[in-house]
Amino acid sequence: MAQLAPGDLSILLVEPSAVQRKVIIKHLEQESITQIEEAEDISSARAKILQHIPDLVVSALHFSDGTGLDLLHHIRYSEPYADVPFMLVSSEWRKTQLEEFKQAGVVAILPKPFDSDHLATAINSTIDLLSADELNLDLFDVQDVRVLVVDDSRLARNHIKRVLTNLGVQRITEAQDGAQAKAILADQMFDLVVTDYNMPEVDGRELTEFIRQQSQQSHIPVLMVSSEANDTHLANIEQAGVNAICDKPFEPQMVKQILFSLLNQ
Structure with a gap:
């Protein structure tokens, strides 16, 4: 096309x-x-x-x-x-x-x-x-990449899923918040977690700390999506163990570059 x-x-x-x-x-x-x-x-x-x-x-x-x-x-x-x-x-x-x-x-x-x-x-x-623009990875097929999308907004999840689908990602699981994501992570294995920061009960930072310190998938890449622009706030998020931070709106080309970097490591 x-x-x-x-x-x-x-x-x-x-x-x-x-x-x-x-x-x-x-x-x-x-x-x-x-x-x-x-x-x-x-x-x-x-x-x-x-x-x-x-x-x-x-x-x-x-x-x-x-x-x-x-x-x-x-x-x-x-x-x-x-x-x-x-x-x-x-x-x-x-x-x-x-x-x-x-x-x-x-x-x-x-x-x-x-x-x-x-x-x-x-x-x-x-x-x-x-436009569909499939991501070409060196180590594996992007269609096999297992992604957990975590956001308390259904509209935000839909937007993130659309961007990921256009990049060729097909195996996407959704969680409505950090608490549900923790339960899903206990039962399923993933290659990437894309999570919002601001969520009730368990926010993105707490979810990342859980992944790094308590889960069986401590080395999984975490992409944090945040509308926060404060440098101190972003530094605190990074200290929790996220691999990359993406601003909202969720821009496709920026996401493509980030995913290529995270998944080709």
Whole structure:
């Protein structure tokens, strides 16, 4: 299958401001994207998605009839377009306001205003999500890699699974939190654990410490997925014994590089 190009993508741009829509469209056109539908609120966006499923939804945060999070949840819980990539464009900076978007598996969160590099990275991540790009390993077949995905958000697990599946990973087991992951690890063997950090009862750090100190799989690679940006916090996570840390949003190319490094050791 030929590699998708930005010009192949169809975009639904959901933005209440006509001026902002023009600005964003100009940026998209600079990336050779011309298949762009426009919507000014949530209801019209939902109607347009029913008429034509886009390759990517680019959405603002605030609308007269709801929020971008409302639209994202509608997409994620609706078939057949639950897997449509979603990009948030917002001047919002508060972590609590953005965390739910990260947990739901957005392809990118772009600031207002954003630059061409921000957009190009997000478009490339979208193409990666829409394209299969099997990971070639030296030591074994990626289709035989056994992965445990641990996250208390079903939407986040679905996003991580989609990225892994596109890389050729087929043997994926899910755990809803660290406590369930500990029980699964007692019964099954894995080649990799991908875990969120913030989880109830047993968080990602405690799960990693369990793996390193109490499990029969103490040497298994652990990839921690965290939306935390604090250097001290990340240092504490590393001390727990994780092999790599990946930020949310979970970018496919970054994940591919990390997995190649972890699984080829």
